[in-house]
Amino acid sequence: MKKGDTYQYVLAAIGAAIIAILAQVTIPLPLVPITGQTFAIGLVVTILGMRLGVLSVIVYILIGAVGMPVFSGMSGGLGIVVGPTGGYIVGFLPSAIIMGIYMRKFGITITHAIVANLIGMVVTLVFGTVWLKIIADLTWTAAFMGGVAPFIIVGVIKAVLAAWFGVVIRRRLETAHLVKATV
Numbered sequence: 001m002k003k004g005d006t007y008q009y010v011l012a013a014i015g016a017a018i019i020a021i022l023a024q025v026t027i028p029l030p031l032v033p034i035t036g037q038t039f040a041i042g043l044v045v046t047i048l049g050m051r052l053g054v055l056s057v058i059v060y061i062l063i064g065a066v067g068m069p070v071f072s073g074m075s076g077g078l079g080i081v082v083g084p085t086g087g088y089i090v091g092f093l094p095s096a097i098i099m100g101i102y103m104r105k106f107g108i109t110i111t112h113a114i115v116a117n118l119i120g121m122v123v124t125l126v127f128g129t130v131w132l133k134i135i136a137d138l139t140w141t142a143a144f145m146g147g148v149a150p151f152i153i154v155g156v157i158k159a160v161l162a163a164w165f166g167v168v169i170r171r172r173l174e175t176a177h178l179v180k181a182t183v
Contacts, residue, residue: 008052011179015044015056016063020070029150033085035072038124039158041092042099042117046108046166048179050100057096061089087131088124095120095127108170113163121155 022036022043045053060070061081069076071089081089102116125148133143173179 009055011048012052012055012059015048015052016059016070018044019056019060020063020068023070023072024074026072030146033072034151034154036158037072037088037092038095038121038155039162041096041124042120042159042162043166043169045096045099045120046103046113046117046163047170047173049108050097050104053100054093054096057092061093064089082135084132084136085128086135088128090131091124091127095123098123108167110164110167113167114160117159117163117166118156121159125151125155 019037019040022040025036025039027034041057044056047053048056064070064076065078065081067077071080080086099116099120102119103112106112106115129143129147132138132147133140136143138146170179174181
């Protein structure tokens with residue numbers, strides 16, 4: 001293992017820690033709470049790029065699944081991952097991959113980061129809603145009303161903010177030579 005490899009793994013661990021910290025920002029709603037997790041996923045992938053952003057998400061999901069209290073409300077464990085809100089958590093991974101692919105292809109500008117984060121929001125909501133429908137045995141309408149409708153406006157705001165902050169922070173880290181200028 002090279003010195004650069006260790007640094008990359010530390011960045012991914014920091015990304016997972018950022019997600020865990022921001023996951024604790026929660027606004028409770030009846031079925032699914034509004035959390036800082038989706039904002040954090042977008043922020044981390046925008047800052048770290050595809051490979052390290054996705055690795056951060058994998059680490060976050062795995063440490064939560066084994067019981068570390070990193071999910072919203074200081075919760076953790078496999079029961080959360082397979083429970084009614086688990087689809088959102090599972091959806092973070094394809095969301096991060098798709099966002100990373102998009103930004104790798106089109107670049108990390110504020111406009112492209114916003115588009116990538118909005119796509120990521122939709123992917124997460126789709127996974128979460130389908131999962132919620134199946135696990136909670138809801139109708140599609142009930143799953144949509146409980147799992148998508150309350151999150152659209154806030155999701156767009158979080159996506160735009162994650163993109164903007166992410167690009168600004170990434171540019172500063174690139175200038176300081178702390179992250180590579182390529183995704």
